[in-house]
Amino acid sequence: MTTTLVPTRPDRSLRKAERASARTFRQKASPVSTGILIIGAIYCLFPVFWVLMASSKDSSELFSTFTLMPSTHLWDNIVELSQYRDGLFWRWVLNTAIYAGVGALASTWISAISGYVLAKFEFPGKKVVFSILLMGVLVPGVILAIPQYFLLAEVGLTNTMWSVLLPQIISPYGIYLARIYAAASVPTEVIEASRTEGAGELYIFNRIVLPMMGPGLVTIFLFQFVAVWNNFMLPYIMLGDDQLFPVTVGLSGLLNQGASAPSMYTLVITGALLSIIPLIILFLVLQRYWKVDLAAGAVKA
Amino acid sequence: MTVTEAPVAIRGSNPPVRRGRGTFRSRVLVPYAMLAPGIILFVAFMAAPIVYTLFLSFQKTKVSGLGLGSGARSTVFAGIDNYVTTLTNTEFGASVGRVLVYGFILIPLMLGLALLFALLLDSRRTRAAGFSRTAIFLPYAVPAVISSLLWGFLYLPAVSPFYFVFDKLGWDVPSLLSSGGVTFAIANIALWGGVGFNMIVMYTSLKSVPSDIYEAAKLDGASEIQIALRIKIPIIAPAIVMTALFSMVATLQVFAEPTTLRPLTNSLSTSWSPLMLVYRDAFTRDDIYSAAATSIVIALVTFAFSFLFLRVVQKRAFGQED
Numbered sequence: 001m002t003t004t005l006v007p008t009r010p011d012r013s014l015r016k017a018e019r020a021s022a023r024t025f026r027q028k029a030s031p032v033s034t035g036i037l038i039i040g041a042i043y044c045l046f047p048v049f050w051v052l053m054a055s056s057k058d059s060s061e062l063f064s065t066f067t068l069m070p071s072t073h074l075w076d077n078i079v080e081l082s083q084y085r086d087g088l089f090w091r092w093v094l095n096t097a098i099y100a101g102v103g104a105l106a107s108t109w110i111s112a113i114s115g116y117v118l119a120k121f122e123f124p125g126k127k128v129v130f131s132i133l134l135m136g137v138l139v140p141g142v143i144l145a146i147p148q149y150f151l152l153a154e155v156g157l158t159n160t161m162w163s164v165l166l167p168q169i170i171s172p173y174g175i176y177l178a179r180i181y182a183a184a185s186v187p188t189e190v191i192e193a194s195r196t197e198g199a200g201e202l203y204i205f206n207r208i209v210l211p212m213m214g215p216g217l218v219t220i221f222l223f224q225f226v227a228v229w230n231n232f233m234l235p236y237i238m239l240g241d242d243q244l245f246p247v248t249v250g251l252s253g254l255l256n257q258g259a260s261a262p263s264m265y266t267l268v269i270t271g272a273l274l275s276i277i278p279l280i281i282l283f284l285v286l287q288r289y290w291k292v293d294l295a296a297g298a299v300k301a
Numbered sequence: 302m303t304v305t306e307a308p309v310a311i312r313g314s315n316p317p318v319r320r321g322r323g324t325f326r327s328r329v330l331v332p333y334a335m336l337a338p339g340i341i342l343f344v345a346f347m348a349a350p351i352v353y354t355l356f357l358s359f360q361k362t363k364v365s366g367l368g369l370g371s372g373a374r375s376t377v378f379a380g381i382d383n384y385v386t387t388l389t390n391t392e393f394g395a396s397v398g399r400v401l402v403y404g405f406i407l408i409p410l411m412l413g414l415a416l417l418f419a420l421l422l423d424s425r426r427t428r429a430a431g432f433s434r435t436a437i438f439l440p441y442a443v444p445a446v447i448s449s450l451l452w453g454f455l456y457l458p459a460v461s462p463f464y465f466v467f468d469k470l471g472w473d474v475p476s477l478l479s480s481g482g483v484t485f486a487i488a489n490i491a492l493w494g495g496v497g498f499n500m501i502v503m504y505t506s507l508k509s510v511p512s513d514i515y516e517a518a519k520l521d522g523a524s525e526i527q528i529a530l531r532i533k534i535p536i537i538a539p540a541i542v543m544t545a546l547f548s549m550v551a552t553l554q555v556f557a558e559p560t561t562l563r564p565l566t567n568s569l570s571t572s573w574s575p576l577m578l579v580y581r582d583a584f585t586r587d588d589i590y591s592a593a594a595t596s597i598v599i600a601l602v603t604f605a606f607s608f609l610f611l612r613v614v615q616k617r618a619f620g621q622e623d
Contacts, residue, residue, distance in 0.1 A: 028426060029426055029427075029428050030424065030426035030427060033421040033424055033426060033427045034426075034427050034428045034429060036417070036418075036421060037418060037421050037422065037427060037429070037430065037433035037437075038429065038433060040414070040418055040433060040436075040437050040496075041432065041433040041436035041437055042436075043493070044436050044437045044439055044440050044493065044496075044497065045436050045439070047440075047448070047451040047452060047455060047493070048439070048443075048451075050451065050454075050455060050462075051451050054454065054460075062460065063459045063460065066462075066465065067460050067461065067462045067465065068462050110338050110339050110342065111339075113335050113336075113338070113339070114335075114336055114338075114339035116335075117332045117335045117336050118336075121331075121332040122328075123328055123329055123332040123333070124328075124329060126332075129336065129340070132343075133339075133343065136343060136347050139347060139351070139600070139603070139604075143554065143576070143596055143599055143600050143603065144346070144347060144350045144351070146354075146579060146580070146583050146589075146592060146593075146596060147350035147351070147353050147354040147357075147593070147596070148346060148350045149583075150353065150357070150589065151345075151349060151350055151353055166342070166345075166346065167346040169342055169346075170339065170342035170343050170346055170347060172343070172347075175339060201331050201335065202335075205335070226441065226442070229444050230444045230445055230557075232444070232445060232446050232556070232557035232560070232561075233556050233557065233576070233580075236560075237580070237584070247447075248444050248446035248447065248557075249446075251446065251447065251450060252446050252450075252560070252561050255450060255453075255561065255564050255565075256564045258564065259564045259565075265454075268450060269450075269454065272447050272450050272451060275447060276442070276443050276447060279442040279443065280439060280442055282442070283438075283439065283441075283442040284435070287435065287438075
């Protein structure tokens with residue numbers, strides 16, 4: 001940029017040219033490209049706006065008043081949803097937090113240690129292990145759900161929290177990303193020095209390597225969190241007891257009941273609103289990790 | 302890896318790397334012990350289910366006599382019978398056909414829009430790019446069940462603001478929940494959820510291109526559009542290939558969206574997509590053997606894509622590293 005800008009603006013002082021060449025320099029605005037993106041943004045925000053409006057209506061208003069017109073019943077709906085079968089909805093929220101939160105944390109740790117070993121150790125069979133894991137990247141979790149059900153049924157684990165947690169801890173894509181981050185961010189000298197000082201391998205990993213891989217691990221955590229939160233089929237198949245449902249399976253069940261009892265629709269809509277709010281906040285707060293670290297993954301991929 | 306080790310050896314200020322000279326314990330046992338949790342979970346929840354499904358897919362229930370009594374039903378080797386049944390099943394063929402139509406609507410539209418948005422975000426003439434980027438990426442945080450639920454209500458003529466407008470204009474627009482429109486209805490849900498993620502993948506790929514390439518082209522008099530078509534798109538082609546492969550695999554697996562929409566419409570059968578068919582066979586009809594064979598067929602098609610993906614990935618990422 002500097003090289004092209006300085007000659008084209010010889011009348012300006014060097015200082016100005018420098019400032020212009022910095023990232024703050026902007027060319028003439030294009031209404032067309034800005035407009036297209038704004039339309040895209042409106043399309044993406046529209047259902048979120050709608051659910052905010054719809055959840056403020058009671059069940060008679062839902063189908064009778066103009067759909068984007070807010071009403072005053074948001075708090076009533078939240079209370080009603082909270083009272084539905086002694087707070088079953090909040091139980092679902094807690095379950096989701098356990099499945100997605102604990103599951104993603106465990107998955108991140110296992111991805112990190114596996115990726116670190118695959119990047120930083122030389123051992124017989126390394127290539128085979130990595131190739132087999134990599135083949136798992138595109139084995140769709142959804143296709144595995146039904147056989148996983150039959151296998152877990154053999155050991156009596158279906159319809160327990162374990163049946164949803166355990167299958168989603170292994171993430172070949174997480175291991176693949178962790179291997180890239182470990183190769184890029186953990187200097188071999190540091191590991192060697194810690195070994196010379198007599199540190200154990202697990203200590204080195206937990207205390208020295210993990211912090212170095214920090215930002216990359218946040219990305220793996222987010223990916224896995226979204227994957228678990230998004231996986232509908234596995235809990236749908238595994239769980240029969242609605243006390244164990246995550247929000248998605250629970251709301252889908254409520255929607256089914258709505259076909260015969262339309263007052264359920266208000267509960268479903270309020271539940272949808274309440275369950276996406278924390279996710280949206282999490283996304284906005286951690287946005288920079290998507291920006292920064294998808295690059296690390298995507299560039300190398 | 303070689304890159305990070307080389308300076309150590311040359312500088313010689315650190316103790317030499319012990320690689321290859323350690324004991325059996327440090328060379329083999331330690332790495333495998335650290336890999337153990339990953340390997341065990343991989344075997345238990347990925348490899349074993351695949352093997353078990355294969356095993357099931359070659360079996361069937363044999364009913365002897367009148368099928369009464371506990372000994373009357375037994376499991377026998379079926380050869381390729383289940384596969385023949387799957388491949389000649391018109392319901393399976395129809396579900397694959399529907400998903401293909403769905404994919405042909407969804408993937409070009411989603412990736413085309415994602416590419417357009419990514420290029421516009423990358424253009425220096427775009428304003429409010431931060432807001433648009435965040436807003437378009439936001440639906441990725443909404444799980445498929447909830448996005449299907451939101452759009453499902455928006456498709457209901459009694460609720461939808463679009464039908465309100467069409468009604469005021471006096472237009473008679475067929476419902477997206479009718480049998481002709483439901484494929485578009487599901488494609489729109491997937492588009493809404495997926496366009497932002499693919500946009501971010503392409504955008505980050507664009508950001509990693511050194512900008513002097515564009516400056517050189519601009520000096521030669523190339524316009525923004527020419528730069529986008531001739532330079533930017535070819536450079537990020539691998540990212541586009543990657544997003545296309547991921548999208549194709551996701552398309553074959555579509556399950557949550559149609560399952561969630563079913564209570565709102567009569568035009569979605571229990572065998573609308575291949576995976577819904579597998580689910581129905583396994584749990585409603587208790588025919589796990591043909592469900593297993595159908596799973597294997599779907600998985601094989603997916604594997605074909607996986608190997609393609611592997612080749613792309615290994616050429617790009619590990620060609621230099623290993």
